Structure formats: structure tokens, C-alpha cells
Amino acid sequence: MFNTRVTQLLGIQYPIIQGGMAWVATHELAAAVSEAGGLGIIAAGNAPGDFVRNEIRALKKKTDKPFGVNIMLLSPFVEDVVDIVCQEGVPVVTTGAGNPGKYLDRFREKGIKVIPVVPSVALAKRLEKQGVDAFIVEGTEAGGHIGELTTMALVPQVCDAVDLPVIAAGGIADGRGFIAALALGAEGVQVGTRFVCSTEAKVHSSYKDALINAKDRDAIVTGRTTGHPVRVIKNQFTREFLEMEKNGASVEELEAAGAGKLRLAVVDGDIDNGSVMSGQIAGMIKDIKSCRDIIEGMVQEALTSNERINQLSGGGLDG
Structure with a gap:
């Protein structure tokens, strides 16, 4: 059930991606998520290029697993960050606050997978034509900057409109949300707020x-x-x-x-x-756990939820 096009594309164990949260998604958090079988993400935010380079290099000292960098396209340092991501051999880039089209050729030359965050069907269809690798489809339940459509309404519409893998985001914190996202047609999930309350998050x-x-x-x-x-x-x-x-x-x-x-x-x-x-x-979060415990708990709860679906309907997501 967890072997999807997302895990195959990214070379990870579970189709769980950590959100690129400014000031939160540091190399410590990203490395811990990657080590636990997901895809850790360093948030570039509005940080200058040298800061992002140092974060990438610090992460590489902690893990040899796949990871990514989230690039905010409205950042005043976006050109420098794109250069550094290409120079440092980052395997995956997620993008927000704009269209990454102008950088796609450079990313392709370096073999970097590009996964933009999209809040609408129209943007997903446009970016598919431009040659991105997958989508993070984010509903309004998410923290930080948001769109208007809910995850439950938006994800299946994007899944129906494009052929690329979809990663659902917004309102997902446990295995129940994980299995629900898969039922909507997504092949992975992005988790943000739950990882803020992890032992590895360097947050006050x-x-x-x-x-x-x-x-x-x-x-x-x-x-x-x-x-x-x-x-x-x-x-x-x-x-x-x-x-x-x-x-x-x-x-x-x-x-x-x-x-x-x-x-x-x-x-x-x-x-x-x-x-x-x-x-x-946030109202679902009751404790602080390691990233490994969060991910393994989500996976186990998703399996349990799928078993319940099997009992109720005679067949879960895997038949």
C-alpha cells in the first residue's frame, strides 16, 4: 500500500514528505524525517544563499538518505538559492509562492526532481505541461500561507485532471488522514504541523x-x-x-x-x-515525539484504518 509512484520517484520508504516550514524546517528536522523513511525538507524561506548552503551541508553529515529543499519563489534570494541547490546536488526541490517554470531546465540538467505546491487544478495542469515531476496539492486546512479549497475537495479534482503523482497536504497529522488521502487518489502526503511538535524540531x-x-x-x-x-x-x-x-x-x-x-x-x-x-x-496534537515515532505511528495507524475499511466494506485500499 505504501509502495507508490511517490516512493519510487523519491527513493524513500514511506510516501510521507515533511513540509517546508520557514524557521522550522532546519537540517536537524529534515535529516530526522529522512532517516525515519520519509523525505525531509530544508526550508529556504527568505534566507540568503550561504545560509541554505550551510544547512544542506549540515544535513548531509547527518544522513545519506534522500532529502529536499523548499524554495519560496518570492524570496529576494531565490536566484542564489537555485544556484546553490544545483551546485550542492540536492535531489528534490519543492516550490511555493509562484511558478517554477523558469528554473525547470536548470533543475533537469542536474537531475533534480521538482514538486511544486499547487492550490488549484488550473495551476497543476499548467505545470504538468511544463514538465514537473509531481504535485503537492495543499488544502486550506494547512498552516501558514493557504488557498481557499479544502484538501478533500481539491485533491481528487487534481488527481482527475493530471497524470502525475499527487501528494496531499493540509489537515493531515495521523494515519487516518494518511489513509484518507490515499483514498482520494493521492500517492503520498505532506505533513507540517505534526512535525513541529517533534523532538528534532529546533523550535522554541x-x-x-x-x-x-x-x-x-x-x-x-x-x-x-x-x-x-x-x-x-x-x-x-x-x-x-x-x-x-x-x-x-x-x-x-x-x-x-x-x-x-x-x-x-x-x-x-x-x-x-x-x-x-x-x-x-493542531487540536489533534497532544505530545512531542521523535520523527521516527511520528512516521511509524502514522504508518501503523494507516494500516489499522485500512483493516477497519476491509471489515466494513469487504475490501480496503489494497483489495
């Missing part, structure tokens, strides 16, 4: 506590008026930000208010005044 303990203590309705959306909505845990910062939006603050004013707030939460641990990005599944 207060940030992890905020996720563990979150309830089902605590992950809200800010920034809709800017055209770049973000899902975060509600706190003093979100109350002030939403009030600014309500009072008609300009995009520039809102961007200035949000500048540096993710780092404030992740690194400094200020969970009242920082941006605590999180998916809607």
Missing part, C-alpha cells in the same frame, strides 16, 4: 506548547484583505492584526505589522505577539 518550547494546548477552533486565518491569507493560532497579535484589517489598514501597513513575527514566535518563543503558524490539526 513555547511554540510547541501553543500547538499542544490548541483547541479545534484556535487555528484562524488572517491577512485575507492582502490577498495572501495565513493560518495561525489566535493570540494577541492576531487580534490586533484582524482589527487593523477591519479598520481598513493598507496592505503596506499590514505587511509591516507582520514583518518578523514568525521568527518572534518560532525562535524567541513569544507566542502572544508572534505569528504561531499552524494547521487546523
